[in-house]
Amino acid sequence: MALEIKNLTKQYNKHKTGLSNYSITIDRGILGLLGPNGAGKSTLMKIIATISKPTTGTLFLDGEDIVKNPDNIRKILGYLPQDFGVYPNLNAYEFLEYIAALKGVGGPDLRKRIDMLLDGVNLTADAKRPIGTYSGGMKQRIGIAQALLNDPKVLIFDEPTVGLDPEERVRFRQLISDLANDCIIILSSHIVSDIEAIADEVAIMQNGTLLEKGTQPDIVKLVEGKVFETILDSQQLNDLKARHLVIDTSRQKDQTRARYITRDHQPEAGSIAVNATLEDAYLFLTHTKA
Template structure:
């Protein structure tokens, strides 16, 4: 399976560009879209889900043009929108039956499939309660279940882990990993840790553009050997910030521990090299292309 996207532009209006000349090829496995708010992640996902049309550009899934033939992907796709609204008066079971009807999923296996999905997202015990009474995390989980109803081959999850507690995140990761072998799975987040534990490949986005897409070690390679830690006097912090890209700071009484990225560490600051993480690379890439 492959989804080939070329020169995609989404111009919302004169001032607002969602995506500009965006090209990417997505294969089987889990791709994490990582970018700050406004980067264009939801715009890209809406266009792939055929909810929104591009201003320019092409999308081909296994050679089929899905801009002009959206049904080709709709039949085999599951989509969790970022602003997932639910029907507050339906219970989880009724809601999934309703979505199944919309998607044209039916037949003898439907009951079993709904039970299995409710189990998978840990909602079996609450399946008879109206969704309106659910917590944010529970609503998110019913959203995940509806995306999986039609046994999709292309899964698009826009900020799926928002509202999930750590245990629910682990569950989500397991659910997704089990599907990854023969599906294209695209997840978005603006939180690095959400993506790094789950994605095979990462696409870093900013300002409607793709900054890089690669497996995690390659993305991290951008900052290998450039990440350091040092202890600074609090009074020196300001001047230091002007010279280097600061990843984070931890105050310890009069001194501050600083993690930073540089090509040339200053010897007088007694810096220690540390191993680079996806977060370091993400901040480096999105900072450089401000």
């Protein structure tokens, strides 16, 4: 299974472009989408989910045009949008049964599947409470469950870990990892550690364009040998920011430890080289390549 996207453009008006000549091939497994606000991640996901149509460009799922024939993907699609809404007066069982009816999912095993999903998102104990009484994180978890109802082969999650505590984020990552061998999973997040923990490949976006796509080691390789740490005072820190991309700082009494990426491979005197991370590569690309 593969999703092929070629020369995709989404023009909202003459002043606003969501995507610009965007091309990417997405294979089975987990693709992590990284990019700042306004990068085009949600626009891309809505087009793949057939909620929005591109201005120009093509999308093919296993050779089938899903712009012309959206039902080819809708019947195997699970989608959690960033602005997911619920019916507050329904409890979790009622809500998931309603969503199942909308998706055409039924049969004698439906209740068993709902029980399994509620257990997977840790909502079994609260399943009979009205969803309107749920916390933001609990509502997000019911959104994850509804996306999985129809045993989808294409899964799209737009910022799925927003509102989840660290333990719930780990549970979500484990749940998604178990599905990765059989599905195309597209996961957008501004939390780099979530992408780092589970993504087979990473696509970094900015201003509606694709900056880089590859495995995590391939992406990290772009900044290998460019990441350093040094300890300095406040005036030196200002000078460092003028010459290099400072990506993190931490106070140490009256001094500051700074992690930075050098653009010309010439580190400051007294700096030590450190191992590059996905976050380093992401910040480097979004600050220097677009």
